[in-house]
Amino acid sequence: xxxxxxxxxxxxxxxxxxxxxxxxxxxxxxxxxxxxxxxxxxxxxxxxxxxxxxxxxxxxxxxxxxxxxxxxxxxxxxxxxxxxxxxxxxxxxxxxxxxxxxxxxxxxxxxxxxxxxxxxxxxxxxxxxxxxxxxxxxxxxxxxxxxxxxxxxxxxxxxxxxxxxxxxxxxxxxxxxxxxxxxxxxxxxxxxxxxxxxxxxxxxxxxxxxxxxxxxxxxxxxxxxxxxxxxxxxxxxxxxxxxxxxxxxxxxxxxxxxxxxxxxxxxxxxxxxxxxxxxxxxxxxxxxxxxxxxxxxxxxxxxxxxx
Numbered sequence: 272x273x274x275x276x277x278x279x280x281x282x283x284x285x286x287x288x289x290x291x292x293x294x295x296x297x298x299x300x301x302x303x304x305x306x307x308x309x310x311x312x313x314x315x316x317x318x319x320x321x322x323x324x325x326x327x328x329x330x331x332x333x334x335x336x337x338x339x340x341x342x343x344x345x346x347x348x349x350x351x352x353x354x355x356x357x358x359x360x361x362x363x364x365x366x367x368x369x370x371x372x373x374x375x376x377x378x379x380x381x382x383x384x385x386x387x388x389x390x391x392x393x394x395x396x397x398x399x400x401x402x403x404x405x406x407x408x409x410x411x412x413x414x415x416x417x418x419x420x421x422x423x424x425x426x427x428x429x430x431x432x433x434x435x436x437x438x439x440x441x442x443x444x445x446x447x448x449x450x451x452x453x454x455x456x457x458x459x460x461x462x463x464x465x466x467x468x469x470x471x472x473x474x475x476x477x478x479x480x481x482x483x484x485x486x487x488x489x490x491x492x493x494x495x496x497x498x499x500x501x502x503x504x505x506x507x508x509x510x511x512x513x514x515x516x517x518x519x520x521x522x523x524x525x526x527x528x529x530x531x532x533x534x535x536x537x538x539x540x541x542x543x544x545x546x547x548x549x550x551x552x553x554x555x556x557x558x559x560x561x562x563x564x565x566x567x568x569x570x571x572x573x574x575x576x577x578x
Contacts, residue, residue: 275332278339282433286470317361358408363415370421387538403535433466434569447520457525461541465562494559
């Protein structure tokens with residue numbers, strides 16, 4: 272089995288390189304691409320659909336895993352065409368090729384396809400109503416994949432993090448070392464979900480669906496439990512202090528989303544109901560705190576050791 276991974280250098284893509292390596296022959300491409308046989312460039316840039324299609328023809332994958340996306344939520348409000356090209360047009364092309372060739376397409380979407388009303392966890396069949404350009408383009412990508420007739424796994428996830436690269440926890444640790452008081456949004460609710468968990472679930476589900484196509488489809492994938500961004504920040508500080516990190520912060524004050532205006536509107540309710548995923552693939556999803564604890568340890572322990 273040959274697997275083409277797009278977005279290999281992102282948070283989820285980096286973990287997918289590890290998780291998919293034992294599953295099949297892996298061709299992993301970042302946006303910059305790489306040189307193939309005969310110095311032919313393999314394109315990993317989703318904004319270049321013609322070059323991307325040429326890459327599909329050269330690689331001839333049995334499985335396409337698309338972990339690339341336009342994720343600059345606020346900037347998307349002023350770069351709608353680029354966001355649509357990457358989040359909607361490119362997945363549509365990938366799905367069309369997969370349908371023609373009988374390949375499986377794995378793709379990642381977001382809780383931003385919902386409007387964030389209420390407090391009930393969103394189910395896969397609930398009505399969508401995105402509030403932002405980012406959310407609309409991700410929904411357009413989902414719909415194109417489903418309409419193509421290709422075998423697919425579309426995972427909606429939320430609040431993705433990884434120890435590698437920039438993320439909310441790193442920002443909080445930096446600010447917490449500098450300031451005694453922080454203000455953090457407290458009325459957005461979701462589940463911080465590790466890129467490693469997403470990658471491991473993907474590898475498992477991919478193997479299952481290759482053997483049983485009836486389990487393909489749309490699924491919600493998030494860690495168990497829920498929290499707010501403020502509570503998430505407090506958990507990060509507690510974990511770091513338990514590992515011996517000295518922090519200046521002694522107050523994390525709650526603020527409302529309305530008090531922190533941004534170009535793109537964020538959903539207040541990002542809870543995702545993962546029952547369909549757990550039942551289909553026999554999974555137990557860990558509580559969000561377990562993954563965050565591991566991430567904080569990976570971030571701070573090298574710093575402690577260097578001291």
